[in-house]
Amino acid sequence: MYELSRVRLYSIGPAGARYADTVLDLRGVGEPVPSPAPTQAEFFEEEPVGPPRRPAPAGVLFLENGGGKSVLLKLIFSVMLPGHRNTLGGASSGVLRKFLLADDCGHVALEWQHTVTGETVVVGKVSEWRGRQVSNDPRKFAEAWYSFRPGPGLSLDSLPVAESAAVRPVVEGASTARGRRRTMKGFRDAITEAGKAYPHLDVSWVEIHERWNEHLGELGLDPELFRYQREMNADEGEAAGLFAVKNDSDFTDLLLRAVTDTRDTDGLADLVHGFAHKLGRRAELTAERDFTAGSLDLLSRIADAAERREQARGVHAGAERRT
CATH class of the missing domain: 3.40.1140.10 (N-terminal domain of mukB)
Structure with missing residues (x-):
C-alpha cells in the first residue's frame, strides 16, 4: 500500500x-x-x-x-x-x-x-x-x-x-x-x-x-x-x-460497480442499447411489416388477374383467327 x-x-x-x-x-x-x-x-x-x-x-x-x-x-x-x-x-x-x-x-x-x-x-x-x-x-x-x-x-x-x-x-x-x-x-x-x-x-x-x-x-x-x-x-x-443505499437494488448496484470492470460490460451495454432502440421502434416496424404484407397480397391478386386476362385475350385472338 x-x-x-x-x-x-x-x-x-x-x-x-x-x-x-x-x-x-x-x-x-x-x-x-x-x-x-x-x-x-x-x-x-x-x-x-x-x-x-x-x-x-x-x-x-x-x-x-x-x-x-x-x-x-x-x-x-x-x-x-x-x-x-x-x-x-x-x-x-x-x-x-x-x-x-x-x-x-x-x-x-x-x-x-x-x-x-x-x-x-x-x-x-x-x-x-x-x-x-x-x-x-x-x-x-x-x-x-x-x-x-x-x-x-x-x-x-x-x-x-x-x-x-x-x-x-x-x-x-x-x-x-x-x-x-x-x-x-x-x-x-x-x-x-x-x-x-x-x-x-x-x-x-x-x-x-x-x-x-x-x-x-x-x-x-x-x-x-x-x-x-x-x-x-x-x-x-x-x-x-x-453510500446512501435505500434498498437492496441500490446496494446491488453499488456492489457491482465495485467489483466489475466497466470495460467488460461496455460491449454488453452497447448490445442492450441496440436492442432497446429496435424495441422502441417495434410498433413502427410492425405497422410497416403489416402494410408491406398487405400490399404484397393485393399486388399478387392484381398480378394474377392481369395474367388471367392475358391468357383470355390469347384464347380470344386464336378463336378469331380460326373463324
Missing part, C-alpha cells in the same frame, strides 16, 4: 490559479515505516539518518472560494484517473485543456511512499498543445503518463522539465528548473535516456488510457480507489450520497 508523499506541479493551471513550479511536501511526519528497504541517496544529498517516516496521515488545505482547491484535485486525479470522462466534479470534458497555455508543457507528478518498506515511486502526467496553438479540437491536445522509481539519476526534484536544473534547491521548496521549458518530446527523451543510463529507475512511458490504468495496478496503485474519491468529491456532500 502506498501513501501520497509529495506533489509537484509545473507550468500548469487556469489563469489566475497557475502553478509555475510548486511542490506540496507531506513527508517525514508520520510513523516510522516498519521494514525499511535499503536506499541510496541522490547525488550530493545527505544520507538519511534512521528509518524513513511515513507521510502525513491527514492534511487540511485552507483556501477561500476560488482559491484553487478544486483545481489541485482535478490535476491530481488526472494522473490517477486518465480520460476526460473521469474529470473531477462532473466538469465539462474540456476543463483540463483550459489549464494549459499555448507555450506550456505542463506537468503533474505524484510521489508515493510504501507504508511498509518506505520505497517510493513517482507517477506523472505531461501535456501540451500540438503546434503550440490552443484549439477546441481535442485531437490537438497531447498527453502522456510516466513512472519511475526515484534514485541516483532521477527524482521528483530533478525532473527534466527544463533544459537544465540546479544540483539542489537554493532554499527548501525552491524550483530546481533552469533555462527554457522542455517540450513533451524533449522531456520524454530526457527521462528515457536517464532510464537507459540508470536501469534501477525502471522508467515507463504510456500514451493510452487503458494501458496506464493497467500499469498503475502493476505498480500497486489501484485507480479504482480514486474513482470512488472522484465520486465522493463530485460536489459538496457527495461523500455521504455515494
